[in-house]
Amino acid sequence: MRLSYKLAIPHILSLLHSSGAVMLSERDLPHVATTNYDFVIVGGGTAGNVVANRLTENPNFNVLVLEAGPSDAGVLALQVPFLCTTTTPQTLWDWNYTTVSQPGLNGALVGYPRGYVLGGTSSVNCLVYTRGSKADFDRYANFTGDEGWSWDNMLPYFKKSEKFTPPSDRHNTAGQFDPSVHGFDGLNSVSLPGAPTAIDDRFEAAIDQLGGEFTWNLDTNSGSPLGFGWSQAVIDGPSASRSSSSTGYLAREFLLRPNLHVLVNAQVSRVISERTRDGVPEFKTVEFRLNGGDTLFTASASKELILSAGATNTPQVLMNSGIGSASHLSEHGIPSIVDLPDVGENLFDHPIITLSWRVDSNMTYDDYKRNSALQDEALQTWKDTRQGVYANGISQHIGFVRVPDNSSIFVNATNPASGPGSPHFEIFVSNFLLGATPSEGNYLSISTILLTPGDNARGSVKLNSSDPFAIPLIDAGLLADDATDVALMREAVKSVLRLASAPAWGDYIIEAADSAQPGLNATDAQLDTFIRTNTRSAYHVVGTSSITRKGAEGGVVDPDFKLKKAAGLRIVDASVLPFVPAGHSQAATYALAERAADLIKATHSA
Ligand SMILES: Cc1cc2nc3c(=O)[nH]c(=O)nc-3n(C[C@H](O)[C@H](O)[C@H](O)COP(=O)(O)OP(=O)(O)OC[C@H]3O[C@@H](n4cnc5c(N)ncnc54)[C@H](O)[C@@H]3O)c2cc1C
Ligand SMILES: *[C@@H]1O[C@H](CO)[C@@H](O)[C@H](O)[C@H]1NC(C)=O
Ligand SMILES: *[C@@H]1O[C@H](CO)[C@@H](O)[C@H](O)[C@H]1NC(C)=O
Ligand SMILES: *[C@@H]1O[C@H](CO)[C@@H](O)[C@H](O)[C@H]1NC(C)=O
Ligand SMILES: *[C@@H]1O[C@H](CO)[C@@H](O)[C@H](O)[C@H]1NC(C)=O
Ligand SMILES: *[C@@H]1O[C@H](CO)[C@@H](O)[C@H](O)[C@H]1NC(C)=O
Ligand SMILES: *[C@@H]1O[C@H](CO)[C@@H](O)[C@H](O)[C@H]1NC(C)=O
Numbered sequence: 001m002r003l004s005y006k007l008a009i010p011h012i013l014s015l016l017h018s019s020g021a022v023m024l025s026e027r028d029l030p031h032v033a034t035t036n037y038d039f040v041i042v043g044g045g046t047a048g049n050v051v052a053n054r055l056t057e058n059p060n061f062n063v064l065v066l067e068a069g070p071s072d073a074g075v076l077a078l079q080v081p082f083l084c085t086t087t088t089p090q091t092l093w094d095w096n097y098t099t100v101s102q103p104g105l106n107g108a109l110v111g112y113p114r115g116y117v118l119g120g121t122s123s124v125n126c127l128v129y130t131r132g133s134k135a136d137f138d139r140y141a142n143f144t145g146d147e148g149w150s151w152d153n154m155l156p157y158f159k160k161s162e163k164f165t166p167p168s169d170r171h172n173t174a175g176q177f178d179p180s181v182h183g184f185d186g187l188n189s190v191s192l193p194g195a196p197t198a199i200d201d202r203f204e205a206a207i208d209q210l211g212g213e214f215t216w217n218l219d220t221n222s223g224s225p226l227g228f229g230w231s232q233a234v235i236d237g238p239s240a241s242r243s244s245s246s247t248g249y250l251a252r253e254f255l256l257r258p259n260l261h262v263l264v265n266a267q268v269s270r271v272i273s274e275r276t277r278d279g280v281p282e283f284k285t286v287e288f289r290l291n292g293g294d295t296l297f298t299a300s301a302s303k304e305l306i307l308s309a310g311a312t313n314t315p316q317v318l319m320n321s322g323i324g325s326a327s328h329l330s331e332h333g334i335p336s337i338v339d340l341p342d343v344g345e346n347l348f349d350h351p352i353i354t355l356s357w358r359v360d361s362n363m364t365y366d367d368y369k370r371n372s373a374l375q376d377e378a379l380q381t382w383k384d385t386r387q388g389v390y391a392n393g394i395s396q397h398i399g400f401v402r403v404p405d406n407s408s409i410f411v412n413a414t415n416p417a418s419g420p421g422s423p424h425f426e427i428f429v430s431n432f433l434l435g436a437t438p439s440e441g442n443y444l445s446i447s448t449i450l451l452t453p454g455d456n457a458r459g460s461v462k463l464n465s466s467d468p469f470a471i472p473l474i475d476a477g478l479l480a481d482d483a484t485d486v487a488l489m490r491e492a493v494k495s496v497l498r499l500a501s502a503p504a505w506g507d508y509i510i511e512a513a514d515s516a517q518p519g520l521n522a523t524d525a526q527l528d529t530f531i532r533t534n535t536r537s538a539y540h541v542v543g544t545s546s547i548t549r550k551g552a553e554g555g556v557v558d559p560d561f562k563l564k565k566a567a568g569l570r571i572v573d574a575s576v577l578p579f580v581p582a583g584h585s586q587a588a589t590y591a592l593a594e595r596a597a598d599l600i601k602a603t604h605s606a
């Protein structure tokens, strides 16, 4: 039998001030009196912490953040950029999801990590900072009927969130990025690579040798991403540390704000409507458990609830609450409160595939992935000097490619690019075998991400149980659009093979790491087999609480993030994006959260 208690500010406050993000114990809760928050935010992840920070700039707004996972404080693996590949899957900071069988991948079940920790997925991801294209955001504006979503209107929010910092090694960055498109006063740190690698010069020579799609782009984050350049990552250069929404937006100075309360290990089961407003259900209360316990607590907001549980969990919380497809909810005996059939639908993700080669060098990262003596040494260097291999993420160079408009792929399939100048795939280069580390050998990996899945490549999040804490069923829709996805992926793999065939790698690459890896002479059938066997998720999940126009039939939220057919609830996280951007999804998530915070402040400014 679950008991329910109300939470109040004074008690949380007393615990908060000692430790920053608090962990309450159940024992304390019966002493708690009444609740009086202006805003309650569900999920202290990438977007949720942005909103929490910006709202509490107003000292009159009391904000409670409920985060299911633990605190990130003091965890080295979450701080050292190089260790990003160890933060998931199946760790203390991961929800440990797996997709349902993916028909596009020969039926494979694919690992599907999501951050389960303060900072959310920004605390565990691999740090790549890409914004997508101007056309992506102009398409959002067009699709939602809200010019606020256009690139020109979102660029100020990208800049507002960003603090571009010097790289750890303080190398001269002139000519490696375009300062005019970056922000320098924000809370999310970004930098260029902090330590050189032995392949940097070879990569540059390869681009110079190849031509074709291999052109230079001074800064692929300008809105015009086509071409190749230096990778930018969410790393604070001077401290050589991961920048997450926790390290930035919940830095100590912000946690000390008396009007910001952050509760970790607090998992929300549902949002509750106790009344209607203007004829629609109004949601002002959340229900949650602490430390996985059986007791359910509630907290209420006098102004708004903000749901920021991410693209897999936000739809789950909505469905637990009776918000979603009435027929799907009835399968689990959940009464329908707001009938919105698109909750959990329209899931967009990015397929990724990595090609690897054994190389004639001992200067790759592979030894640092498997030799504990080297690891100890690199960690000590990082601690002492904030320099060295451990200051780097997974890639030094990145680029974006558009398949020509006259390609035969688009004779029978709609071109899925968001607009002119927008890419179909991304390529990035790694100085090690990206994936499981072999016991010996040195490697080069080149990965490509299909940025523009076709119209039929849509997955979903559905409930598997009436238990609000059960794991949802996730269909990532990977390579599900037969006409578009595999054809574009073939072009992407060929492009990777062309890159690897540049003379610059001639005395470097020895052979493919996997003998089944195709070469440039491979047939389409051979490429397709390789692609369907080896493609996995890049984890750029969006779309499951999609924005549509105000008054539109479908969709989940209006362009101002408000839940349709309801009052009191906004959704602010990657799930609202109606299409996946042509890049890794965190930069867009920070920017949209900054915009949401401004809209919420404006609503309550009177
Ligand atoms: C392994 C991995 C690597 C990635 N690499 C990159 C990369 O290099 N670059 C990039 O741009 N993007 C990357 N991404 C994607 C990117 O990080 C995400 O798109 C983005 O961070 C999502 O932000 P969000 O706010 O929507 O969700 P999240 O950051 O996931 O935040 C959701 C938060 O809500 C909490 N929560 C969930 N359910 C509940 C509940 N019921 N009650 C309370 N709290 C709850 C979660 O624990 C989490 O803290 C990666 C993703 C993964 C998984
Ligand atoms: C994920 O798996 C790890 C390792 O088994 C475990 O410690 C962690 O608690 C799991 N996460 C969740 C949310 O259950
Ligand atoms: C906006 O969308 C409409 C169709 O919905 C399309 O006809 C039009 O060309 C689009 N405009 C831009 C600028 O993308
Ligand atoms: C790489 O090889 C060179 C020469 O064979 C050797 O001097 C050097 O120590 C090696 N470096 C590493 C990191 O193993
Ligand atoms: C596409 O156009 C380019 C130049 O405009 C041309 O070289 C190429 O052959 C065309 N490709 C196809 C498939 O028509
Ligand atoms: C397009 O579809 C037609 C009719 O089905 C088919 O004959 C043709 O081969 C297709 N073209 C391409 C490039 O797939
Ligand atoms: C879904 O529920 C069924 C039946 O309880 C269970 O066997 C299965 O493992 C669940 N799936 C997931 C992904 O948890």
Ligand SMILES: *[C@@H]1O[C@H](CO)[C@@H](O)[C@H](O)[C@H]1NC(C)=O
Residues within 6 Å of the ligand: 519, 521, 522, 523
């Ligand atoms: C491709 O070329 C390599 C040698 O360069 C050869 O070993 C391989 O058999 C060829 N594959 C096909 C499908 O022709």
